[in-house]
Amino acid sequence: DADVTQTPRNRITKTGKRIMLECSQTKGHDRMYWYRQDPGLGLRLIYYSFDVKDINKGEISDGYSVSRQAQAKFSLSLESAIPNQTALYFCATSDFGGSSYNEQFFGPGTRLTVL
Amino acid sequence: GQQLNQSPQSMFIQEGEDVSMNCTSSSIFNTWLWYKQDPGEGPVLLIALYKAGELTSNGRLTAQFGITRKDSFLNISASIPSDVGIYFCAGPPFRAGNNRKLIWGLGTSLAVNP
Numbered sequence: 705d706a707d708v709t710q711t712p713r714n715r716i717t718k719t720g721k722r723i724m725l726e727c728s729q730t731k732g733h734d735r736m737y738w739y740r741q742d743p744g745l746g747l748r749l750i751y752y753s754f755d756v757k758d759i760n761k762g763e764i765s766d767g768y769s770v771s772r773q774a775q776a777k778f779s780l781s782l783e784s785a786i787p788n789q790t791a792l793y794f795c796a797t798s799d800f801g802g803s804s805y806n807e808q809f810f811g812p813g814t815r816l817t818v819l
Numbered sequence: 820g821q822q823l824n825q826s827p828q829s830m831f832i833q834e835g836e837d838v839s840m841n842c843t844s845s846s847i848f849n850t851w852l853w854y855k856q857d858p859g860e861g862p863v864l865l866i867a868l869y870k871a872g873e874l875t876s877n878g879r880l881t882a883q884f885g886i887t888r889k890d891s892f893l894n895i896s897a898s899i900p901s902d903v904g905i906y907f908c909a910g911p912p913f914r915a916g917n918n919r920k921l922i923w924g925l926g927t928s929l930a931v932n933p
Contacts, residue, residue: 708861744925745925746822746907746923746924746925746926747862747907747909747923749920749921752920762920794861794862796861806850806852806867806910806911806921807852807864807867808852808864808909808921809864810861810862810863811861812860812861813859813860813861815859
């Protein structure tokens, strides 16, 4: 079974709709991240969370919100989707301590299309 | 925001050839991470480097942490078709108390002709 899972894997929606992308992990990691990937722009950080009570904005948080429901679950919401939010979205996790705390582990991604 | 400079941007090689790519920064890094992304999938961690000068291998892959701490190199020997994908470098800048977010390169896209 995958350590980091994302649902749905693909989603097509219309402008103005509310969308939630979900991420679950069985790695036991405290830290979770949401990234967006666009061709030629690499990976850009949307939000990150270091524990259930901690939420931080990344470099492109406008138009997005997140919820950390439990250590293992981190969801990303688009309150009113717009076409330029069409992209690949990735969830990632990392451990809290030890020398490897910068290593991030990614889910398979959600391909979101906003029409 | 800050980004790492990866080169080359893309490569097209023959199966069996060796591949070299690098990642540079104007800032000092204390960790370098190399990831591979297959089409339609999430990035997968290949190699992590933690010390300047460190040389680490993972099968046919070898990566090095540059002595200046501002660069890193990834080499792939005897390439095979399944090496196709995008290779990313990433790392946290060396700022005390702020080793939390990774800075990412834009990737090197590798194509292998069988």
